[in-house]
Amino acid sequence: MVTKKFMLYFPKSETEKPIIYHLVKDYNLIINIFRAKITPEEEGFLVIDVTGEQENIDKAMVFLSGFDVQINTRKKGLIYDSTKCTHCGNCLSHCPTQALFIENHQTMEVIFRENLCIECLACVKNCPYNACSSLF
Amino acid sequence: MKSYEEINRKIESKKAVVLTAEEIIDYVDKKGLDKAAEEVDVVTTASFGPMCSSGCFLNFGHSKPKIRMTEAWIQDVGAYTGIAAVDVYLGATQLRHNDPANMSYPGDFAYGGGHVIEDLIAGKELQLFALSYGTDEYPLREIRSYFTINDLNQAIMVNPRNCYQNYNVAINCSDKPIYTYLGLLKPNMKNLTYCSAGQLSPLLNDPFYTTIGVGTRVWLAGAQGHVYAEGTQHAPSSQRNDLGVPMEGAGTLALTGDMKKMNPRFVRGLSLKGYGVSLSIGVGIPIPILNKEILKQTTIRDQDIFAPVIDYSHDYPQKTGKVLCHVNYSDLKKGEVDILGKQVAVSSLSSYYTAREIAELLKDEIKRGEFTVTQPISYLPREQSFKSLNIREKQNGH
């Protein structure tokens, strides 16, 4: 069993289809939804963790490619811009998973550990310098 | 014992021994105070954090025909024009025109004076809109134009209250979240925020203002600025520990510098949800090691600097004067701290990381002979308390 994080983008034409249902039913995948949003233009954004056999995940990707859905494995819904980050540390007590974290207490550098981020968006509200923003 | 002149001669011949206020701690531990005082010429201190009192004077030069600006906006942020014809003053906490502020609580305050100052220094093109009532020699009554910092005659930053010697730690004892200038404070003491560079902070390394005074040359966001006065709310007569380190705000500095020479990395607008906008500035101040007493003060460590923990849901706004307890910066920097028997998660608004970088940059500039030290032309008051605004009836007059 492996777990992979994906961000899916559904254009208006695909938002009505029961695509996630099929991922669960036909490919035996465990889907953990971090964040979902349908914009006023009826586009859909979905950030999910998918757990299952690698083989089934691969097949599910082939299934998804039959729709007009964009699958993004690298880009996530939460954007941390290190060039805007001042390492002030205001986000630290608001990040529930310590994805934003100080590892080295000598330098006090704030680092972003993307694999730990659950896209709760607390940092978006609490970063005074707009270093954390949401793609959608 | 060394003089300012001796130290500057060494700086100019690129032979000065310079350490940061962090490096000096171990150095003195290893070498001993006497030996280190002979060897070390300068210790660099720094801080980077919100300085709400920041602002700037800008001079636009004259248009054809001329205007005497009586109202002005830069990027829709209002600037003060009650000064000479084409001078304006722009303050860091000024909101953008039509910002709903806290009408939809908590407000976002996405853009304001601090951001305009950041954009100006970053060389961006900005919009000026100004109105006038028109006079015989200044007939133009309205102007809309675009400019960058290079089009201005002068762009001079002023920070009447910078480099707070020490600062409050804000916590929330109530059962509702509160939005403050120290960020979002969760209910029931679930988090807190501190705001000081601790052992790197300028006035904590010179607690009695022996070398930092009016006229001291400072590194202000990369430009060479100077201290022009005691800062507003300078209140050195505060509670101090055995080492002379204040246990509350205490001293402040008023700084000024040429914005055309500043590095935009160290001038950053902030948006504080539910509070407003501000500006963070990077400051570096060199401490000339004239004698071993001065050196000893620079060896202050985070663990010996205590800050007062104050309830921002009640005691701060109601001015009760109550301090819940004191915590030291070494414990705060660990990310979790014990407050009245409870483990509390820590946030901070002062960037130690950036302060460290500034202390290094200033160190390098001094070593390269580009930044010399200055003897103050006058010293900051060492005794002075903080007055309150008393709401009272008119006492005299007719």
Ligand code: SF4
């Ligand atoms: S609050 Fe923003 S600027 Fe400060 S450390 Fe976190 S991400 Fe960086």
Ligand code: SF4
């Ligand atoms: S979105 Fe939430 S989990 Fe991710 S970094 Fe921001 S605060 Fe942490």
